[in-house]
Amino acid sequence: MTVKTASPPTRDERVAELGAFRSMLRRPEVGAVLGALVVWFFFAAITPEHWIGLGGVARIIDSSATLGIMAIAVALLMIGGEFDLSAGVMTGTAGLIAGLLSTQAGMNFWAAAGIALVFALTVGYINGLMVVKTGLPSFIVTLATFFILRGANVGVTKMLTDQVRVSGIDKVSGFALARTIFNTEITIFGEKFWTAFIWWIVLAIVATWILQRTQWGNWIFATGGDANAARNVGVPAMKVKIALFMTTAGAAWLVGIMNDVRLRSAVASQGIGQEFVYIIAAVIGGCLLTGGYGSAIGAAIGALIFGMARVGIVFVGWPTDWFFSFLGVMLLVAVLVNNYTRKRAEAMTTAMAKARAESQEEDEA
């Protein structure tokens, strides 16, 4: 019997290298990019006079920016395997706390916003803690939070102001600086933009960097992919989830403050119903509902698709009553496109794996 030493297997020329095109198709946000292009060309064909040009861009971006910020945070949470149904109403809660404390208690706007931030992060922390400690679906836990906050938003606002809105936020100290930093109007080439869009872009880049390039990103994917397995190899899955709930709450605070400084007032019904829009934008952006897969840039683009639809329907002159139906159709189309491209990409990868396994068996035989 001869014993040969195992030599490393040589490359198999039958298996092609993974091309740049295919690895691009494998990215989760590819469906969102295609969807955005389709929607853009759709409206560009119907109403080019409004759509093409900086004016159209400004309107679309304005309509997408705060939604995009939330969609990014919600996408991170979804990749981590959880939902947050309280994310929408939290934008209202944060805005109301900052508004009420500054107008009713005479606080500096920054101090009021700081307290609102602490409150938002605490609620996020409690959401996360409840989910990881009880093992209940986050859908139920945050649905409870949603209703609690929704009631409190109206209850507390009415109690303190006898109205369902807080007005006169622009008269408090510190407002001007807050407006400059969080959300103010700037003019670029003669078109007015709200600076929330800069936050949106920066946060999309930061979130993508965290997901793709850091240890935390690896942990987020792993926690959403299989929390048990992740914990077994030493990933602090519970901490990751809690941190993600705090991130959505933090993003909701940011959007709440942006609304305060833009509208100079806050309404008690702010944000209700938006939580589904965030989730839909994240799904259009390539996030799997089951977690462990998705993209922050994709979610930002998903929000852009929403913004385009919202603006486009007005430009075209269709009755806005149909807006949600239109969104529903787009969601369906986008998700189908997404699904198709992902399956195609996976099929190609699997075919490669099979080809390799077969070639190895032949090598050994």
Added chain:
Amino acid sequence: MTAEPILEVQHITKLFGSVIALSDVSAKVYAGEVTCLLGDNGAGKSTLIKILSGVHQQTEGDYYFEGEKVKFNSPREALERGIATVYQDLSLIPLMPIWRNFFLGLEPVKGWGPFKRFDIDFAKRTVRQELLKMGIDIRDPGQAVGTMSGGERQSIAIARAVYFGAKVLILDEPTAALGVKQAGVVLKYIVQAKARGLGVIFITHNPHHAYAVGDRFIILKRGRTLGIWSKDEITREDMIRAMSGADELEALSHELDELARRDAAKKQLELAQAEAEVADELEEGEKLFDE
């Protein structure tokens, strides 16, 4: 053989509420040896390894690692001491690429402060090298683990544990879900890990796989130690008899035949020295069994 065991438990008892999962179990594991933990379903194998790997804590009894009394509160603590566990589910995330999986939980980082980041180039390069050492050429470290075969996944999990400097490698039924050929590949990796000086704890309910690579055998039954033998103290048949009834023997002999036949074919192939040893053992076992 080292005189001192690298890992030892004495009189371990574990209760889950009123259920006694383990009762007065003692065991020793030596470096450079394969210690097989055998037993049927419900024998307490999983509970014991979960205690060893820090997932559970024993209700009673002592746990020594490298001669020192230890108590691990989490798998991470055990991992930091060099006790790595490859679970049945392999703790690999199917949707994630190989390189992300390989370094999961112990990511190499570079950079400073807020710019500290996952050293991706290093990770991709290292994964390729480490898997090449086990004879697997992955062309694309970006491939999702979910698209790989069972044996390949197992090898990633073992390569990961070895790379991260495990002193004790706990393998929870690594051959259970595999075909005969793939199981043979995994047994080869077990011998390789042993040759590198690791103390390997090999959990299985397949006595043939165990006898092929094991140096020491611990059989559990219904939460108790049925016996502890070194290889020269027990024959394969005695071990099988100790583990199971006559009904199961027939099924097992079937499986053994299959394995031995594959092994005979394998001998003509490129085999590392270690692998040849495994094959010899199996053939010997088959003869004994036929008698």
